[in-house]
Amino acid sequence: MKTRGNMIIKNASELVTCSGSKAKFGKEMRELGIIKDGAVVVEDGIIKAVGTTEEILKKYKEDNYEVIDAKGKAVLPGFVDSHTHFVFGGYRQEEFSWRLNGESYMEIMNKGGGIVNSVRATREASKEELISSAEDRLNSMLSFGVTTVEGKSGYGLDLETELKQLEVMHYLQKTHVMDIITTFMGAHATPGEYKDKKEEFVNVICEEMLPEVAKGNLAEFCDVFCEKGVFSVEESRRILLKARELGMKLKIHADEIVQLGGAELAAELGTISADHLLHASDNGLKEMANKGVVSTLLPTTAFCLKEPFARARYMIDNGSAVALATDFNPGSGFTNSIPLMIALATIYMGMNAEEAVTAITINGAAALDKADSVGSIDVGKKGDIVMLKYPSYKFLPYHTGVNIVEKVIKNGILVHQN
Ligand code: NIG
Ligand code: FE
Secondary structure (H helix, E strand, C coil), rough: CCCCCCEEEEEEEEEEECCCCCCCCHHHHHHHEEEEEEEEEEECCCEEEEEEEEHHHHCCHHCCCCCEEEEEEEEEEEEECCCCCCCCCCCCCCHHEEEEEEEEHHHHHHCCCCCCHHHHHHCCHHHHHHHHHHHHHHHHHCCCCCCEEECCCCCCCCCHHHHHHHHHHHHHHCCCEEEEEEEEEEECCCCCCHHCCCHHHHHHHHHHHHHHHHCCCCCEEEEEEEECCCCHHHHHHHHHHHHHHHHEEEEEEECCCCCCHHHHHHHHHHEEEECCCCCCCCHHHHHHHCCCCCCEEEEHHHHHCCCCCCHHHHHHHHHCCCCHHHHHCCCCCCCHHHHHHHHHHCCCCCCCCHHHCCCCCHHHHHCCCCCCCCCCCCCEECEEEEECCCCCCCCHHCCCCCCCEEEEEEEEEEEEEE
16 A cells, blocks of 8 residues: 655646646647646545645645645646666666667677577566666656656566566555556567577467466556567567457557558557557558557657657657657666656657657556546546646756756655655
């Protein structure tokens, strides 16, 4: 049980509510629902009232609450980082150096590095070691204003280690203030023992791993790395359909390195989100938007891979719902920096400040099918709130690459101050 608090935040120069309970598509992404001189009341961890400070203080007695004076500060919903791989053993700093010297991610993967390197270290790590490093990473995320995070397995690639990763996340969901949404990603790479026997490995995922994960109720989502040389569209479809049959929601790493048809598959299956999308086709994106699939873009990964950025401007102009996430992982992008992500999304990907805010709040929540409980400052949602050092959300891209989060509130309790 997480602790829940009673709190009033008052005098916010901008209360950026991001009000809504579902993904915002296209032009809707500019609507932030700002209340000037705003206030919010949280009772027992849940948002009870939202309005101007004058309205709120007429109705609610400050004595009964912890009071935060947000004079001169912008107040926003806690950020939702809807795509990460934060539980892993070991690091891959050597590979990053090779990349700086010109080798590509896929070249490194093909010569036996990449994901399987982290698999080795994650198999070797004890649960306690994984918990301890993951805990540190969650604390760092919290300091950037993240209050809900998604985490994937996929550095085990055998039943035992996949379960170990998922169990670590469940343990941390109980012990850490962060809300953690778990995703099973056994189809992240083919492990050495199944080299040249991918079909057999897909069978293991479908017939052994997925049923066991479902039985233990260990993952809300199933995700697949659908990519040339990793898992084909057909293999991805088979795995995702099996996961759905077992009651899981779906995500997909789609069209990251080449255009393979991952976006089309996401639309066909009606996944909750499709992620990366660097090379997604116009038609695939259109089908996704029509089906209500959230386009989750991961700017720091493209940046660290020196790949071209996803076409955020095109997507929003053509009616997509864009979410932004860090993809924090030990390989393609070892960073959980929200300020760097915002800088890239706005300066290089053509998003404006309003769209970037929507993309890390309500649309991030929608990418996790959680837009009814987090991602906005609305009555009935969790009291997950971020206060900035500055009076406007516009400082998020403007104070480029700098963490301007001052206070982080989770379930109505002040959990972090910078
Ligand atoms: O989202 N693309 C596949 N998976 C991760 C990378 C994982 C790794 O390199 O360890 C990603 O980029
Ligand atoms: Fe990823």
